[in-house]
Amino acid sequence: MGRNTRKRRTPPAAKAIAAAAALALGGGGLLWANFHASAHEPDQRAWGGNQTKAATAQVATVSCPDVGQRLTNVPDAARQGVARELAALDRQITEAYARLAATRDAQAKDPGFVRNAIVGPLGEKRAATIDRIRIVVQRAGGSFDNALEQLAPCATRSANQTNAGGGQQNGDGQQNGGQQNGGQQDNGGRQGGGIGGQAGNGPVAADFVDITKVAPNVQGKPRRTANASTGTFTTRCGVNANKNHNTDNVIVAPGVTNGAHHLHDYVGNQKVDAFANNQTLLQGGTSCRNGGDLSSYYWPVVRVQDGTRDFDQNADGGGKEGNVGRILTPVQAEIKYVGSPAAKVVAMPRFLRIITGDAKTTTNGLANANAHWSCTGFENKVQLTERYPICPQGSKVVRSFAFQSCWDGRNTDSANHRTHVAFADPASGVCPNGFKAIPQLTMRLVYAVPPPVIRNGQVMNAYAVDGFPEQLHKPATDHDDFISVTRNGLANQIANCLNRGQNCA
Known part of the structure; x- marks a missing residue:
């Protein structure tokens, strides 16, 4: 070179x-x-x-x-x-x-x-x-x-x-x-x-599946040890009803406008864009009920491709880059921190950044994929990565995320935004050597999606997650982003709640 x-x-x-x-x-x-x-x-x-x-x-x-x-x-x-x-x-x-x-x-x-x-x-x-x-x-x-x-x-x-x-x-x-x-x-x-x-x-008909025809695939959770942290901490931050959107990604592309090439929903911190930094995040205000939670929780929007257009039809990151259709606001957005089945957790450091999933799985493969698609009433039985579910009448589409729950104890970010955090072993819940258990961020987004219809191999009324235009709106490209920004001792409160086995909000 x-x-x-x-x-x-x-x-x-x-x-x-x-x-x-x-x-x-x-x-x-x-x-x-x-x-x-x-x-x-x-x-x-x-x-x-x-x-x-x-x-x-x-x-x-x-x-x-x-x-x-x-x-x-x-x-x-x-x-x-x-x-x-x-x-x-x-x-x-x-x-x-x-x-x-x-x-x-x-x-x-x-x-x-x-x-x-x-x-x-x-x-x-x-x-x-x-x-x-x-x-x-x-x-x-x-x-x-x-x-x-x-x-x-x-x-x-x-x-x-x-x-x-x-x-x-x-x-x-x-x-x-x-x-x-x-x-x-x-x-x-x-x-x-x-x-x-x-x-x-995209998407195409083969990207969808009738969830009632999918065999159960949800595996059991690791058995808790005597040292488990069994509590939960729920933070209520809304569903982005105020439509706080942009196509930036301050974690991956700081200082670059339209660095994501697709639109994000933001809840929590209200002043997140490509030019945000640690100091501006502390001054950003929050949509969370707990004023100590200034964290940024953001994810790609979901759209219904029914021929309609939205405000960004002719904008970068929107229609100009193949992200089209009517943007859906979640009807529920549940943000919860859970403990480790194998250990007590340490508090998250301020300004810790985590990306879960991979926006480029269409070309990277599934090594870092962490998409979970399901329907209400089926979440304990079926979770999909490579298909969008078609839910039965009365059931809603659910996107869920379980972030990495192990931290290297030193860095709040890494060059590829992955190596400073890790997943616990799925069988035992134990973190890799050199990593500490932290509160695991989980998110559950629920959408009232008009069910797609497939006739003769054609999909009508498709829905899809926003993404890079060349990634073809595949469900496996779903991902979620998080920046931990707390004050008033909230990070310690969350860890203590989990370690004591309490359910806090």
């Missing part, structure tokens, strides 16, 4: 081969475009239109390795600069996605157009950005893994090499579950060449 990458430019074909090898390290983006479109099909440059059917099409994909997941050791002085460059990589993928969607005629006329005009230049931009990351890290006195330069190229894939709606894939292309779907699905979910959804980027 220390050398001028322009002097070592490789042909596009070689880049594709290198990228395919790099995919085993984790993908970062899956880009889709229709190669052929009928003359009457509306232009997809206005992504948020009422288009509900895609023309029969060849679908091209580009898979870009996820650089951020590989950055586990970045000096504190370099983190802001590295975060900006990682956000630039996301922006480059989003821009390439838009270009793919807007150049279908050129793609149909020139088989090399995607490679020469989109994928090749994208790889060059990524190489330059990765080199800037190297410079930032080394200027701060850190070491840089030169193998990261292999993550610059993006590889193209044809329609028959992908599986839209048929289960998530790892970087090696192997299925992690779900039904095999040999062809692709159009916007109505039929076998064809499109990839579904009101904006042409």
Whole structure:
């Protein structure tokens, strides 16, 4: 990486081969475009239109390795600069996605157009950005893994090499579950060449399942030991009825507007955006009843793709990036801290940041997925990761999250926002060596969703979670974000409540 990458430019074909090898390290983006479109099909440059059917099409994909997941050791002085460059990589993928969607005629006329005009230049931009990351890290006195330069190229894939709606894939292309779907699905979910959804980027019929037809899959909890912390602490922070939204992500992309490329609901702290810092968080006010809870709880919005439009139809992170439809506000948002079955907990440190789940599972695979979808009345029996549930009459859709409950005892964040926290062993509830048990944040979001209807392989009235446009609105991409900000001794109160076995609010 220390050398001028322009002097070592490789042909596009070689880049594709290198990228395919790099995919085993984790993908970062899956880009889709229709190669052929009928003359009457509306232009997809206005992504948020009422288009509900895609023309029969060849679908091209580009898979870009996820650089951020590989950055586990970045000096504190370099983190802001590295975060900006990682956000630039996301922006480059989003821009390439838009270009793919807007150049279908050129793609149909020139088989090399995607490679020469989109994928090749994208790889060059990524190489330059990765080199800037190297410079930032080394200027701060850190070491840089030169193998990261292999993550610059993006590889193209044809329609028959992908599986839209048929289960998530790892970087090696192997299925992690779900039904095999040999062809692709159009916007109505039929076998064809499109990839579904009101904006042409999902979901498809195979992303949904009738929950009454799913076998029970919820496993038992670990047995409590004598040292267990058995209490609970509930904080009531509302459902974001005041519509506090933005498309930033201050944890992953501080200082970058629209760093998430999708819309978030915020409860708790009311002054969270890309430019928030620890001091402004302390002054942010809160939607929580307990004034000592200034924590930020935020998650991607859920939308119903019924042809309607919302306020961000023509905005970044909204319709301009394939996140379309009517935004649903939860009818319930339950935020609860629970204890450890194996140990007493220590108080969360102020400004601890945790991300649970992975917004890029469509290309990263399911290693960090932590999505849980169910229906009221079924939560103790069925939890889904790779499917959205279709709930029976009278039942509501439930999204739930159980955050990492083990902390390294030192850091409030880490370079990849993962390694400073960990999950306890699912069988015993014991934290990994070197980690301490902390109160486990759990969240339960309930939605009154009009049930999708699937007829002849088509899905109507689909709903989906917001996400990066190239992630195809897959349910496994669901994720949740948290920044712990407490005052008046609240962090200790929560830990003490759990350790004493009390149920507090």
